[in-house]
Amino acid sequence: QSPTPSGFERVAELSAQRLLLADAVAASKRASGKPVEDAQREGEQLARVREQATARALPAEPTAAFFRAQMEANKLVQYRLLAEPGRAGAAVDLAPVRAKLDAINAQLLDALPAALSQGSGDDCARRASDARKRAARRHRLDELHRTALARAFGDLCRSP
Numbered sequence: 001q002s003p004t005p006s007g008f009e010r011v012a013e014l015s016a017q018r019l020l021l022a023d024a025v026a027a028s029k030r031a032s033g034k035p036v037e038d039a040q041r042e043g044e045q046l047a048r049v050r051e052q053a054t055a056r057a058l059p060a061e062p063t064a065a066f067f068r069a070q071m072e073a074n075k076l077v078q079y080r081l082l083a084e085p086g087r088a089g090a091a092v093d094l095a096p097v098r099a100k101l102d103a104i105n106a107q108l109l110d111a112l113p114a115a116l117s118q119g120s121g122d123d124c125a126r127r128a129s130d131a132r133k134r135a136a137r138r139h140r141l142d143e144l145h146r147t148a149l150a151r152a153f154g155d156l157c158r159s160p
């Protein structure tokens with residue numbers, strides 16, 4: 001049996017999965033013409049994770065900050081993809097993609113206590129980077145998604 005992955009390993013894996021969904025979100029927005037940023041949808045997700053953080057005795061502010069970073073990373077990928085003209089693809093329905101994002105959010109919340117407790121020490125950046133590199137290799141992430149994966153970690157190594 002393989003050992004339980006560390007908080008950073010889990011967060012890197014789930015963040016990579018979440019970022020890969022940005023491609024589908026971008027495709028839906030290319031077809032619908034809707035803006036990348038949807039403040040209402042972001043607010044709903046943040047309200048939900050704050051609620052769940054409180055229910056689990058997780059610190060609400062670092063939890064919300066972490067999910068803001070996840071959404072910023074998602075937008076980074078979308079803006080970059082949508083900046084390329086004429087990459088028309090099949091229209092994608094946004095609702096099922098959002099359901100998948102929600103499911104990953106729930107898994108990220110499970111992984112977050114361990115990740116937050118790993119977020120100190122001189123070697124934090126190294127451990128975070130190693131975890132991201134492994135996830136990037138597993139998912140064969142390109143440069144754009146690797147950059148976004150770093151963005152998705154937000155301030156995990158700089159939490160109070």
Ligand SMILES: O=C(O)C(=O)C[C@]1(C(=O)O)C=C[C@@H](O)C=C1
Binds near residue numbers: 025036038039042072
């Ligand atoms: O659901 C969307 O419309 C998305 O673009 C995804 C997402 C997210 O990462 O959850 C990112 C940006 C939007 O502002 C809202 C949510």
